[in-house]
Amino acid sequence: MDSDDISSLCASLSLNSLDGPVQLLDDRMKCEAINRLSLCLVGKILSNKWVNRDAFMRVIGKIWQVKKGLDIESVSGNIFTFHFKDAWDMNKVILGSPWSFDNALMVLEKPVGMGTIESLKFCQADFWVQIHKIPILCMTKEIGRFLGGMIGEVLDIDGGNSGDCEGKFMRVRIRMDITKSLKRCLLVDIMGDGTETIMILRYERLPNHCFKCGMVYHNTAKCSEESSRILVNGKEEHPFGLWLRVSGSQRKSNYQCQRGPFFPSAKIGPSWKVDKGIVEGNPVNSAGIEISTALKISDTMNDIIDRVRTLMTEPDHSQKQGTIDGDRGRLGKDDVMIQDSGSQPKL
Known part of the structure; x- marks a missing residue:
């Protein structure tokens, strides 16, 4: 009997029993x-x-740079509980996400009330999303909240140093449903004249995602979809390519507290890779950073728009589960490795 069946059995027992x-x-x-x-x-x-x-x-406490202490318990499979001594440390970890470990995304949940470990879904993750090719007219926080709502739940909007949206792109903090494919663009009729504006989405510190179906629950090698490369400007492209990834912005986080501001750093960043070599068939440098992902992507935004126009004709993909890969880190190979226990943890 599983735990749910046992719970149902106990609930049906008479209160006059020995229990x-x-x-x-x-x-x-x-x-x-x-x-x-x-x-x-x-x-x-x-x-x-x-x-x-x-x-x-x-190593995780060192990566998180916890100041007041952290107790970690292994629950089952790849599930862990983290008991912090200080709320500031915990909030810093939450706001510094997404985190990845040994090429795999780590999803964090905040337990509340009478919930159990089994009731946690681990189906949402927070990302900073950059909205590119956005007209200057739309660079306001109110419009940013509207656009972000097309992606997921809006948690924050980066207003820059002036408090207003500025720069070449808008930056929005989004809580995303990771059981669905990544959105590649936003289609908006700004002036109400029937003219569509395509705004390109790029995800900061996005771990290796599936190039075929756009899922972050598994990588391309684990995808069951048939190869779906499309010819774009004379080149074969996957529907969800490397252009969706971007390194962390140098802009400041809006998180403030009594100890002063916390600025998640792209240099110390929360995504860690432990091995040198190849990630999704792409070379990485001596620090373990994927060169193509670490911003040697030569595509211009106009090239990306051409890709998106072509790829948008592809049908939506159903929800899938599997594995994913992370992107970078500075840990030794012996510190972080995979154990093959003969059986696989349930996702």
């Missing part, structure tokens, strides 16, 4: 548990192989 009666939890114990839960995160590494748990727990 009863119902006991009332002491208020003091309940308050202490609620306070502890308020400083807790649960994370799942989206990989179909077991992560080296000891190595992960040894």
Whole structure:
């Protein structure tokens, strides 16, 4: 019997049985548990192989630069609980996401109330999304919130140093449903005259995603879709290419607290890769950074628009699950490795 069946069995038992009666939890114990839960995160590494748990727990606190301490517990499979000593440390980790470990995205959930580990879905992740080819007319926070709502739940809008949107692109913090394909562009009729404006989306610190179907739950090698390359300007292209990825912006985060501002750094960034070599068939440099992804992409925005116009004719892809890869890091190969236990964790 699984845990749900056992719970149903227990619920149907008479209170007069040897397992009863119902006991009332002491208020003091309940308050202490609620306070502890308020400083807790649960994370799942989206990989179909077991992560080296000891190595992960040894290095993640250093990567996060936790100041006040962190207790980590391995729950099951690639699921971990993180108990922080300080709310500022926890919020810094949340706002610094997305995080990846050993080429796999780590999804963080904030447990609340009476929820259990089994009830957590791990289906949402927060990304900074850059909106390119956006008209100057649309560079306002109000329009930014409208455009961001076309992608997912809007958490924040980067107003730059002046407080207003500025620069060549708009930057929006989005909570995305990662069980769906990535959006590649936004189509907007700005003036109401029937003329469509195509705005290109690029995702900061996006781990290796599937070039075929646009999922971040698995990489291209694990995709069950048939090859769907399309001829664009004389070149064969995947529907969801490297151009969707972009490094972290140097703009400031809007997070402020009594200890001062926290600025997630693209240099120390939250995405980590542990091996040198090849990522999705692309070379990486001595620091483990994928060269093509680390901003040696030579495509211009006009080239990307041409691609999007062609690729937009492709049908939507159904939801899929699998594995993904991350992008970079500075950990030793022996520190972070995959353990093959013979069976695969459930995603």
